[in-house]
Amino acid sequence: MIGKYDPLKGEMRCILHPDGRLEEGLKPDLSDQSVRNIYRKMVLIRLADQKALNLQRQGRLGTYAPVIGQEAAQVGSAQALEKGDWVFPSFREMGVFYMRGAPLKDIYLYWMGNEAGQKVPEDVNIFPISVPVGTHPLHAVGAGWAAKLKGEKICTIAYFGDGATSEGDFHEAMNFAGVFQTPTIFFCQNNQYAISVPRKKQTAAKTLAQKAMAYGFAGVQVDGNDLFAVYAATREARERAISGLGPTMIEAVTYRFGPHTTADDPSKYREDAEVWEWRARDPMLRLQGYLRGRGLWSEDQEAKIKAEAEAIVNQAIQEAESVPPPEPEEMFKYTFAEMTRILKEQLDDYLAFLREKET
Ligand SMILES: Cc1ncc(C[n+]2csc(CCOP(=O)(O)OP(=O)(O)O)c2C)c(N)n1
Missing domain, CATH: 1.10.287 (Helix Hairpins)
Structure with missing residues:
Protein backbone atom coordinates (compact mmCIF):
# COMPACT_ATOMS: atom_id res chain seq x y z
CA MET A 1 0.00 0.00 0.00
CA ILE A 2 2.88 2.36 0.66
CA GLY A 3 3.48 3.16 -3.02
CA LYS A 4 -0.26 3.36 -3.66
CA TYR A 5 -0.89 6.60 -1.78
CA ASP A 6 0.87 9.50 -3.44
CA PRO A 7 1.97 12.07 -0.85
CA LEU A 8 2.50 14.64 -3.62
CA LYS A 9 -1.23 14.52 -4.24
CA GLY A 10 -1.99 14.60 -0.53
CA GLU A 11 -3.44 11.07 -0.64
CA MET A 12 -3.84 9.74 2.87
CA ARG A 13 -4.27 6.16 3.98
CA CYS A 14 -7.28 5.57 6.21
CA ILE A 15 -8.89 2.26 7.19
CA LEU A 16 -11.16 3.25 10.08
CA HIS A 17 -12.95 6.51 9.39
CA PRO A 18 -13.95 8.95 12.15
CA ASP A 19 -17.58 7.82 11.83
CA GLY A 20 -16.56 4.23 12.61
CA ARG A 21 -16.96 3.05 9.01
CA LEU A 22 -14.26 0.84 7.49
CA GLU A 23 -12.83 1.96 4.15
CA GLU A 24 -14.40 -0.15 1.44
CA GLY A 25 -12.46 -3.34 0.81
CA LEU A 26 -10.18 -2.80 3.80
CA LYS A 27 -10.16 -4.30 7.27
CA PRO A 28 -7.74 -4.31 10.20
CA ASP A 29 -4.92 -6.76 10.12
CA LEU A 30 -5.49 -7.44 13.83
CA SER A 31 -7.66 -10.00 15.59
CA ASP A 32 -10.56 -8.87 17.77
CA GLN A 33 -8.61 -10.01 20.82
CA SER A 34 -5.60 -7.89 19.80
CA VAL A 35 -7.78 -4.85 19.19
CA ARG A 36 -9.32 -5.21 22.63
CA ASN A 37 -5.90 -5.50 24.25
CA ILE A 38 -4.66 -2.49 22.34
CA TYR A 39 -7.71 -0.48 23.35
CA ARG A 40 -7.07 -1.40 26.98
CA LYS A 41 -3.50 -0.10 26.67
CA MET A 42 -4.72 3.09 25.05
CA VAL A 43 -7.10 3.69 27.94
CA LEU A 44 -4.24 3.23 30.37
CA ILE A 45 -1.95 5.56 28.41
CA ARG A 46 -4.57 8.30 28.29
CA LEU A 47 -5.13 7.98 32.02
CA ALA A 48 -1.40 7.91 32.83
CA ASP A 49 -0.96 10.99 30.63
CA GLN A 50 -3.77 12.89 32.36
CA LYS A 51 -2.34 11.96 35.76
CA ALA A 52 1.10 13.26 34.74
CA LEU A 53 -0.50 16.59 33.91
CA ASN A 54 -2.37 16.63 37.23
CA LEU A 55 0.80 15.77 39.14
CA GLN A 56 2.62 18.62 37.44
CA ARG A 57 -0.15 21.02 38.40
CA GLN A 58 0.17 19.84 42.00
CA GLY A 59 3.94 20.41 41.97
CA ARG A 60 4.69 16.69 42.19
CA LEU A 61 6.25 16.33 38.71
CA GLY A 62 8.38 18.59 36.48
CA THR A 63 7.59 19.74 32.95
CA TYR A 64 5.67 17.16 30.94
CA ALA A 65 4.82 16.81 27.22
CA PRO A 66 1.31 15.31 26.93
CA VAL A 67 0.33 12.56 24.48
CA ILE A 68 -3.44 13.10 24.46
CA GLY A 69 -4.84 12.91 20.91
CA GLN A 70 -1.82 11.01 19.59
CA GLU A 71 -2.50 7.61 21.17
CA ALA A 72 -3.33 5.81 17.92
CA ALA A 73 -0.17 7.09 16.26
CA GLN A 74 2.00 5.94 19.14
CA VAL A 75 0.27 2.70 20.00
CA GLY A 76 -0.40 1.61 16.41
CA SER A 77 3.21 2.11 15.36
CA ALA A 78 4.72 0.54 18.47
CA GLN A 79 2.40 -2.46 18.13
CA ALA A 80 3.81 -3.10 14.65
CA LEU A 81 7.37 -3.45 15.93
CA GLU A 82 9.16 -6.56 17.11
CA LYS A 83 11.16 -6.96 20.29
CA GLY A 84 14.59 -6.70 18.65
CA ASP A 85 13.81 -3.45 16.82
CA TRP A 86 15.33 -0.26 18.20
CA VAL A 87 13.26 2.81 18.99
CA PHE A 88 14.62 6.37 19.07
CA PRO A 89 11.99 8.58 20.69
CA SER A 90 11.62 12.33 21.04
CA PHE A 91 10.10 13.74 24.25
CA ARG A 92 6.38 13.06 23.63
CA GLU A 93 6.40 9.28 23.43
CA MET A 94 5.16 8.15 26.80
CA GLY A 95 2.80 5.83 24.92
CA VAL A 96 5.64 4.27 22.95
CA PHE A 97 7.75 3.78 26.09
CA TYR A 98 4.84 2.00 27.73
CA MET A 99 4.16 -0.16 24.67
CA ARG A 100 7.82 -1.20 24.50
CA GLY A 101 7.65 -2.41 28.08
CA ALA A 102 9.30 0.44 29.97
CA PRO A 103 7.93 0.34 33.54
CA LEU A 104 5.34 3.08 34.13
CA LYS A 105 7.02 3.85 37.45
CA ASP A 106 10.24 4.70 35.60
CA ILE A 107 8.42 6.88 33.07
CA TYR A 108 7.02 8.95 35.96
CA LEU A 109 10.37 8.94 37.72
CA TYR A 110 12.04 10.56 34.72
CA TRP A 111 9.45 13.33 34.51
CA MET A 112 9.79 13.83 38.25
CA GLY A 113 13.37 14.83 37.52
CA ASN A 114 15.21 11.60 38.22
CA GLU A 115 17.33 10.43 35.28
CA ALA A 116 17.31 6.89 36.71
CA GLY A 117 13.84 6.68 35.18
CA GLN A 118 15.47 6.46 31.76
CA LYS A 119 17.37 3.29 32.64
CA VAL A 120 15.03 0.85 30.93
CA PRO A 121 15.35 -2.90 31.49
CA GLU A 122 18.04 -4.61 29.36
CA ASP A 123 15.55 -6.25 27.00
CA VAL A 124 13.60 -3.06 26.27
CA ASN A 125 15.06 -1.65 23.07
CA ILE A 126 14.35 2.02 23.39
CA PHE A 127 16.83 4.88 23.55
CA PRO A 128 16.56 7.71 26.07
CA ILE A 129 14.30 10.67 25.40
CA SER A 130 15.76 13.20 22.98
CA VAL A 131 14.87 16.74 24.01
CA PRO A 132 16.93 18.37 21.24
CA VAL A 133 14.48 18.50 18.35
CA GLY A 134 15.34 16.30 15.38
CA THR A 135 18.81 15.12 16.38
CA HIS A 136 17.95 11.49 17.06
CA PRO A 137 16.87 10.40 13.53
CA LEU A 138 20.61 10.39 12.87
CA HIS A 139 21.10 7.92 15.69
CA ALA A 140 18.33 5.72 14.32
CA VAL A 141 19.98 5.71 10.90
CA GLY A 142 23.40 4.90 12.38
CA ALA A 143 21.95 2.02 14.38
CA GLY A 144 20.05 0.83 11.32
CA TRP A 145 23.20 0.88 9.25
CA ALA A 146 25.05 -1.10 11.94
CA ALA A 147 22.25 -3.68 12.00
CA LYS A 148 22.41 -3.97 8.23
CA LEU A 149 26.19 -4.49 8.26
CA LYS A 150 25.79 -7.15 10.94
CA GLY A 151 23.06 -8.87 8.95
CA GLU A 152 20.49 -8.47 11.73
CA LYS A 153 16.86 -8.65 10.65
CA ILE A 154 15.64 -5.69 12.65
CA CYS A 155 14.52 -2.16 11.94
CA THR A 156 15.17 1.11 13.70
CA ILE A 157 12.49 3.75 14.10
CA ALA A 158 12.79 7.44 14.94
CA TYR A 159 9.79 9.31 16.33
CA PHE A 160 9.64 13.05 15.80
CA GLY A 161 7.20 15.88 15.19
CA ASP A 162 6.36 18.09 12.23
CA GLY A 163 8.69 20.79 13.58
CA ALA A 164 11.65 18.42 13.51
CA THR A 165 11.39 18.14 9.72
CA SER A 166 12.77 21.71 9.51
CA GLU A 167 15.96 20.75 11.32
CA GLY A 168 19.19 20.12 9.41
CA ASP A 169 19.85 16.87 11.26
CA PHE A 170 16.59 15.44 10.00
CA HIS A 171 17.64 16.04 6.39
CA GLU A 172 21.10 14.58 6.97
CA ALA A 173 19.49 11.50 8.47
CA MET A 174 17.07 11.14 5.56
CA ASN A 175 19.85 11.55 3.02
CA PHE A 176 22.15 9.06 4.70
CA ALA A 177 19.32 6.55 5.08
CA GLY A 178 18.49 6.82 1.39
CA VAL A 179 22.08 6.51 0.21
CA PHE A 180 22.91 3.57 2.48
CA GLN A 181 19.43 2.02 2.29
CA THR A 182 19.26 1.60 6.04
CA PRO A 183 16.36 -0.35 7.60
CA THR A 184 14.95 2.78 9.20
CA ILE A 185 11.42 4.07 9.70
CA PHE A 186 11.05 7.83 10.01
CA PHE A 187 7.85 8.17 11.99
CA CYS A 188 6.59 11.74 11.96
CA GLN A 189 3.70 12.60 14.23
CA ASN A 190 2.36 15.64 12.49
CA ASN A 191 0.34 17.04 15.38
CA GLN A 192 -0.10 20.35 13.49
CA TYR A 193 2.06 22.49 15.78
CA ALA A 194 5.67 22.94 16.83
CA ILE A 195 4.86 24.74 20.06
CA SER A 196 3.04 27.79 18.61
CA VAL A 197 4.20 27.40 14.99
CA PRO A 198 1.45 25.85 12.84
CA ARG A 199 2.23 23.22 10.27
CA LYS A 200 1.54 25.68 7.42
CA LYS A 201 4.39 27.90 8.55
CA GLN A 202 6.74 24.93 8.92
CA THR A 203 7.13 24.11 5.25
CA ALA A 204 5.71 25.07 1.87
CA ALA A 205 5.52 21.37 0.95
CA LYS A 206 2.03 19.94 0.57
CA THR A 207 2.80 17.00 2.82
CA LEU A 208 5.69 16.04 5.07
CA ALA A 209 5.71 12.49 3.72
CA GLN A 210 6.71 13.73 0.27
CA LYS A 211 10.08 14.78 1.68
CA ALA A 212 11.11 11.13 1.48
CA MET A 213 10.89 11.28 -2.30
CA ALA A 214 13.68 13.86 -2.48
CA TYR A 215 15.91 11.36 -0.73
CA GLY A 216 14.97 8.49 -3.02
CA PHE A 217 12.72 6.42 -0.80
CA ALA A 218 9.08 5.85 -0.01
CA GLY A 219 6.93 8.19 2.03
CA VAL A 220 3.30 7.73 3.01
CA GLN A 221 0.74 9.86 4.75
CA VAL A 222 -1.65 8.04 7.07
CA ASP A 223 -4.55 9.14 9.21
CA GLY A 224 -2.69 9.24 12.51
CA ASN A 225 -5.90 8.94 14.52
CA ASP A 226 -6.71 5.66 12.82
CA LEU A 227 -5.04 2.86 14.74
CA PHE A 228 -5.45 0.39 11.88
CA ALA A 229 -3.91 2.61 9.21
CA VAL A 230 -0.95 3.46 11.45
CA TYR A 231 -0.42 -0.20 12.31
CA ALA A 232 -0.63 -1.33 8.67
CA ALA A 233 1.76 1.35 7.43
CA THR A 234 4.34 0.69 10.14
CA ARG A 235 4.08 -3.05 9.67
CA GLU A 236 4.66 -2.66 5.96
CA ALA A 237 7.54 -0.23 6.47
CA ARG A 238 9.09 -2.77 8.84
CA GLU A 239 8.70 -5.58 6.31
CA ARG A 240 10.37 -3.41 3.70
CA ALA A 241 13.19 -2.54 6.09
CA ILE A 242 14.04 -6.10 7.05
CA SER A 243 13.79 -7.38 3.49
CA GLY A 244 16.44 -4.91 2.30
CA LEU A 245 14.10 -2.40 0.63
CA GLY A 246 15.48 0.44 2.71
CA PRO A 247 13.90 3.27 4.68
CA THR A 248 10.34 4.60 4.74
CA MET A 249 8.92 7.81 6.05
CA ILE A 250 5.46 7.72 7.60
CA GLU A 251 3.62 10.94 8.29
CA ALA A 252 0.88 10.26 10.81
CA VAL A 253 -1.57 13.15 10.55
CA THR A 254 -2.86 13.80 14.02
CA TYR A 255 -3.50 16.60 16.52
CA ARG A 256 -2.19 17.59 19.91
CA PHE A 257 -5.32 18.08 22.02
CA GLY A 258 -3.41 19.52 24.96
CA PRO A 259 -0.60 22.02 25.47
CA HIS A 260 2.85 21.53 23.93
CA THR A 261 4.12 20.95 27.45
CA THR A 262 2.84 21.86 30.87
CA ALA A 263 4.66 25.20 30.39
CA ASP A 264 2.54 26.16 27.38
CA ASP A 265 -0.83 27.89 26.96
CA PRO A 266 -2.23 26.91 23.54
CA SER A 267 -5.16 29.33 23.80
CA LYS A 268 -2.63 32.03 22.88
CA TYR A 269 -2.16 30.68 19.36
CA ARG A 270 -5.11 28.49 18.34
CA GLU A 271 -8.87 28.66 18.38
CA ASP A 272 -11.03 26.41 20.54
CA ALA A 273 -13.17 25.63 17.49
CA GLU A 274 -10.18 23.99 15.83
CA VAL A 275 -9.52 21.85 18.89
CA TRP A 276 -13.15 20.71 18.99
CA GLU A 277 -13.07 19.87 15.32
CA TRP A 278 -10.19 17.51 16.00
CA ARG A 279 -11.77 16.21 19.17
CA ALA A 280 -14.48 14.77 16.94
CA ARG A 281 -11.74 12.64 15.39
CA ASP A 282 -10.50 11.37 18.76
CA PRO A 283 -8.53 8.17 18.11
CA MET A 284 -9.87 6.49 21.23
CA LEU A 285 -13.52 7.19 20.50
CA ARG A 286 -12.99 5.92 16.98
CA LEU A 287 -11.64 2.61 18.20
CA GLN A 288 -14.30 2.40 20.86
CA GLY A 289 -16.93 2.87 18.14
CA TYR A 290 -15.37 0.06 16.14
CA LEU A 291 -15.42 -2.30 19.12
CA ARG A 292 -18.99 -1.34 19.95
CA GLY A 293 -20.02 -2.06 16.37
CA ARG A 294 -18.61 -5.56 16.71
CA GLY A 295 -20.30 -6.17 20.04
CA LEU A 296 -16.96 -6.04 21.85
CA TRP A 297 -17.57 -3.01 24.03
CA SER A 298 -19.99 -2.16 26.82
CA GLU A 299 -20.29 0.48 29.55
CA ASP A 300 -19.55 -2.20 32.14
CA GLN A 301 -16.40 -3.36 30.39
CA GLU A 302 -15.26 0.22 29.97
CA ALA A 303 -15.72 0.87 33.69
CA LYS A 304 -13.73 -2.28 34.47
CA ILE A 305 -10.88 -1.36 32.11
CA LYS A 306 -10.73 2.14 33.60
CA ALA A 307 -10.70 0.82 37.17
CA GLU A 308 -7.87 -1.58 36.35
CA ALA A 309 -5.90 1.19 34.64
CA GLU A 310 -6.48 3.51 37.60
CA ALA A 311 -5.06 0.93 40.02
CA ILE A 312 -1.99 0.28 37.85
CA VAL A 313 -1.28 3.99 37.31
CA ASN A 314 -1.77 4.90 40.97
CA GLN A 315 0.57 2.11 42.01
CA ALA A 316 3.24 3.35 39.54
CA ILE A 317 2.93 6.92 40.87
CA GLN A 318 3.24 5.70 44.44
CA GLU A 319 6.35 3.70 43.58
CA ALA A 320 7.93 6.63 41.70
CA GLU A 321 7.22 9.02 44.55
CA SER A 322 8.76 6.67 47.09
CA VAL A 323 12.15 6.72 45.32
CA PRO A 324 14.44 9.09 47.24
CA PRO A 325 15.45 12.18 45.25
CA PRO A 326 18.80 11.87 43.46
C1 LIG B 1 17.34 21.79 18.58
C2 LIG B 1 16.21 22.35 19.38
N1 LIG B 1 15.68 23.52 19.01
C3 LIG B 1 14.63 24.04 19.71
C4 LIG B 1 14.13 23.37 20.80
C5 LIG B 1 12.93 23.94 21.57
N2 LIG B 1 11.76 23.13 21.24
C6 LIG B 1 11.33 22.15 22.06
S1 LIG B 1 10.04 21.34 21.44
C7 LIG B 1 9.98 22.31 20.07
C8 LIG B 1 8.94 22.10 19.01
C9 LIG B 1 8.96 20.72 18.47
O1 LIG B 1 7.88 20.56 17.60
P1 LIG B 1 7.63 19.21 16.84
O2 LIG B 1 8.91 18.71 16.28
O3 LIG B 1 6.51 19.44 15.89
O4 LIG B 1 7.20 18.18 17.98
P2 LIG B 1 5.98 18.26 19.00
O5 LIG B 1 6.46 19.05 20.18
O6 LIG B 1 4.86 18.92 18.32
O7 LIG B 1 5.70 16.87 19.37
C10 LIG B 1 11.00 23.26 20.11
C11 LIG B 1 11.25 24.25 19.05
C12 LIG B 1 14.74 22.15 21.16
N3 LIG B 1 14.30 21.42 22.19
N4 LIG B 1 15.76 21.65 20.41
Missing part, protein backbone atom coordinates in the same frame (compact mmCIF):
# COMPACT_ATOMS: atom_id res chain seq x y z
CA GLU A 327 21.91 13.44 44.95
CA PRO A 328 22.86 16.63 43.05
CA GLU A 329 26.31 15.04 42.43
CA GLU A 330 24.67 12.56 40.10
CA MET A 331 24.03 15.20 37.45
CA PHE A 332 27.78 15.43 36.86
CA LYS A 333 28.16 11.68 36.61
CA TYR A 334 25.17 10.82 34.47
CA THR A 335 26.07 11.79 30.91
CA PHE A 336 29.39 10.07 30.24
CA ALA A 337 30.78 6.70 31.29
CA GLU A 338 33.85 8.66 32.34
CA MET A 339 33.48 12.27 33.40
CA THR A 340 35.15 14.88 31.20
CA ARG A 341 37.75 17.24 32.71
CA ILE A 342 35.29 20.14 32.81
CA LEU A 343 32.63 18.04 34.52
CA LYS A 344 35.18 16.87 37.09
CA GLU A 345 36.09 20.48 37.81
CA GLN A 346 32.44 21.38 38.20
CA LEU A 347 31.90 18.44 40.55
CA ASP A 348 34.94 19.51 42.63
CA ASP A 349 33.55 23.05 42.83
CA TYR A 350 30.23 21.69 43.96
CA LEU A 351 31.81 19.47 46.64
CA ALA A 352 33.89 22.42 47.84
CA PHE A 353 30.70 24.46 48.06
CA LEU A 354 29.09 21.73 50.19
CA ARG A 355 32.13 21.60 52.53
CA GLU A 356 32.02 25.38 52.90
CA LYS A 357 28.34 25.26 53.73
CA GLU A 358 28.98 22.69 56.47
CA THR A 359 31.64 24.77 58.25
